[in-house]
Amino acid sequence: MEIFDVYKRLNLEIAKGHGRFVWDTNGKKYLDMFGGHAVLSIGHSHPLYIERITKQLNKLGFYSNSVHLSLQEELAHNLGKICGKEEYRLFLCNSGAEANENALKLASFANGRKKIIAFTGAFHGRTSLVVAATDNPSLTTPVNQTENVIFLPHNNVETLKDTFSKHKKDISSVIVEGIQGVSGIYPSEPQFLNSIRQLCDQYGAYFIADSVQCGYGRSGKFFAHDYAGVEADIYTVAKGMGNGFPIGGLVIHPKLVSKPGMLGTTFGGNPLACAAALAVLEVIENDNLLENALTIGDYLQTELKKFKQIKEVRGKGLMIGIELADNNKGLRDQLIKNHNIITGEAGQNVIRLLPALNTTKEEASLLLTALKQELN
Numbered sequence: 001m002e003i004f005d006v007y008k009r010l011n012l013e014i015a016k017g018h019g020r021f022v023w024d025t026n027g028k029k030y031l032d033m034f035g036g037h038a039v040l041s042i043g044h045s046h047p048l049y050i051e052r053i054t055k056q057l058n059k060l061g062f063y064s065n066s067v068h069l070s071l072q073e074e075l076a077h078n079l080g081k082i083c084g085k086e087e088y089r090l091f092l093c094n095s096g097a098e099a100n101e102n103a104l105k106l107a108s109f110a111n112g113r114k115k116i117i118a119f120t121g122a123f124h125g126r127t128s129l130v131v132a133a134t135d136n137p138s139l140t141t142p143v144n145q146t147e148n149v150i151f152l153p154h155n156n157v158e159t160l161k162d163t164f165s166k167h168k169k170d171i172s173s174v175i176v177e178g179i180q181g182v183s184g185i186y187p188s189e190p191q192f193l194n195s196i197r198q199l200c201d202q203y204g205a206y207f208i209a210d211s212v213q214c215g216y217g218r219s220g221k222f223f224a225h226d227y228a229g230v231e232a233d234i235y236t237v238a239k240g241m242g243n244g245f246p247i248g249g250l251v252i253h254p255k256l257v258s259k260p261g262m263l264g265t266t267f268g269g270n271p272l273a274c275a276a277a278l279a280v281l282e283v284i285e286n287d288n289l290l291e292n293a294l295t296i297g298d299y300l301q302t303e304l305k306k307f308k309q310i311k312e313v314r315g316k317g318l319m320i321g322i323e324l325a326d327n328n329k330g331l332r333d334q335l336i337k338n339h340n341i342i343t344g345e346a347g348q349n350v351i352r353l354l355p356a357l358n359t360t361k362e363e364a365s366l367l368l369t370a371l372k373q374e375l376n
Helices: 048-057 070-083 096-111 126-133 159-169 189-203 224-228 269-288 289-304 333-341 361-373
Strands: 016-017 019-025 029-032 089-093 115-119 149-152 169-179 207-210 235-238 248-252 310-316 319-323 342-348 350-353
Touching: 048 269, 070 089, 070 248, 070 269, 089 096, 089 169, 096 126, 096 169, 096 207, 096 248, 115 159, 149 159, 159 169, 159 189, 189 207, 207 289, 224 342, 248 269, 269 289, 289 310, 289 319, 289 361, 333 350, 333 361
Parallel strands: 115 149, 115 169, 169 207, 207 235
Antiparallel strands: 016 019, 019 029, 089 248, 235 248, 310 319, 319 350, 342 350
16 A cells, blocks of 8 residues: 655655754754644654653543543643633644634534635635635535635725625624735734624624634744734634644633534543643743744844845744745755755745744754855
């Protein structure tokens, strides 16, 4: 049997990782400025992370939600305290797509409506409903197609107001990333997010803050939406939550009422996943990683904006998009080949930086030095 090959992969096999560095099967060392798509929030092989998972595995690796799992309550308590949503409640699942899928379902349960507003450039996942709310027709099959998703221009307040006025009580929810990731690192503007909040309140819809990639401290605040000073009804989290261990969740406002059987998952919130997530929160809090993400992110953005070959630098904290001039399309490959630095990309012209939140200034400077050699 062979692999069902659907991924565009780097010509690279990583054998081990430590901190912000990885080594390939030939022993070559690389600086990881991509973090496996923003997943590795506390870096590779963090000792506390390993300790917590190992300790839990030696006690109990798995049981389903058919029994009481106190680790879930501990995780909910700690997450609520750190993210500032202590009155909210937590539903645990396995991935960002599953989190967004359940968020849309929960909103529809609550108000009995079908219509969803999503935005150009959005990426919310690949499962049935969220892929329909993702702005990429090549990912949507006939079975995913639905008339219930309305796509609007990102950051356009007037179109949003007009759509609510037209559809009124038909709109169930609005789903929006605080910073769009896959499309090229585009922040949602504060006025735009505040308008979503106001219109959802006015028309009885629910505000879903997709924080799968831009959340968990990556932006320098726990949720990127916090920059607008708004509160969503549901926040979805996943990528940085388990530092590589599969876990996702919904942070749910208390006005949304739970009922037995309305949501469910076999693996979600299992003991190992909770142990991983608890370790991540402990490191984030003890090491002040939100502050570090903002400090290192500001440093990188300040220095990146000095390059005349870079058209635009976007993002917050350690979620940065570098839009290049057309003649620098091969920069990602050059950084890997010539400097042993791994980055992400969005299309051919945007480099995505999504490194661990504990990245140091010295490590960030390695990237800047490499860019000076390649772009000057």
